Amino acid sequence: MLKTKKIAFLGAGSMAEAMIAGIVDSGLISPSQVIVTNKSNSQRLDELKRKYGIKGLHRNDIPFDEMDLIILAMKPKDAENVLTSLKHELNQDHLILSVLAGISTSFMENHLPSGQQVIRVMPNTSSMIGESATAMSPGTHTTQNNTKLAKELLECIGKVFMITEDQMDIFTGLAGSGPAYFYYLMEHMEQAGVEGSLDMETTREIIAQTVLGAARMIMEQYEDPGVLRENVTSPNGTTAAGLDALSRNGGGKAIAAAVLSAAKRSREISSDLEKGQSSKLQTV
């Protein structure tokens, strides 16, 4: 289904680039089928053109009538303006995908022409290497065919989870923001490795391999993480000492709080937007 489809990204930041890289790399879509635009940074468009062979165009030069999918990838604070500006460019065949945190399908539907097909999507930056955990949740008017089309596209960037929209906030806390928690953990592990006399490069490789191995054990052994943790932990051994330090320092609680706080922030963004308080979202 994707072979002939034309895609426009509105927004050319880190998330758009990660998706573009994954999509182009999948080979299922030719770079010539992808257009990207942004607000004003033309150097950035040149960079994406050069790296991925896609087209970078000024917003006013996008041939909307030739586009099939339009992917919103700007910040939530810019959503309302962009949706309003799109109103006169769209027809009923356009499928709108939004990757914006906290922007509900009803918010999009209310700002777009009546009956517009929209899908709320939450990818993460591992899209760049085809390893995103991506959620999707279609709006009221989206056809099954278009839901299938969007899923096919999103499968180019990793695994896709079809969830209900009320699960989007917690999904965002887990997977949209999730890579950052692991990078944070890895930054701290790196520090400790270097303090323990390993060089930075070796430490980084050791940590990445350890994280990759742990993730693959969960995916390939279908085992409960608690059981896998116990398998590592000898009574009174090194792991017990490490886990004890984690627990004494609030490690478990901190991790759960990170996920829940991110989910709460996603809900807050939605509610500020619903109340017409985009101004509260200055930097988001």
Ligand SMILES: NC(=O)C1=CN([C@@H]2O[C@H](COP(=O)(O)OP(=O)(O)OC[C@H]3O[C@@H](n4cnc5c(N)ncnc54)[C@H](OP(=O)(O)O)[C@@H]3O)[C@@H](O)[C@H]2O)C=CC1
């Ligand atoms: N980063 C992540 O890990 C994830 C991000 N998201 C969501 O993706 C969205 C983008 O995030 P991210 O890529 O990090 O943000 P960035 O700040 O990196 O990029 C934002 C982009 O939006 C562009 N933009 C601003 N206004 C407009 C407009 N009116 N029309 C077209 N483009 C516009 C900016 O252009 P210019 O530079 O010219 O101002 C810039 O290219 C957010 O809504 C976020 O919630 C979702 C999942 C994960």
Ligand SMILES: O=C(O)[C@@H]1CCC=N1
């Ligand atoms: O930090 C954010 O708001 C975005 C959404 C998920 C990941 N990054």
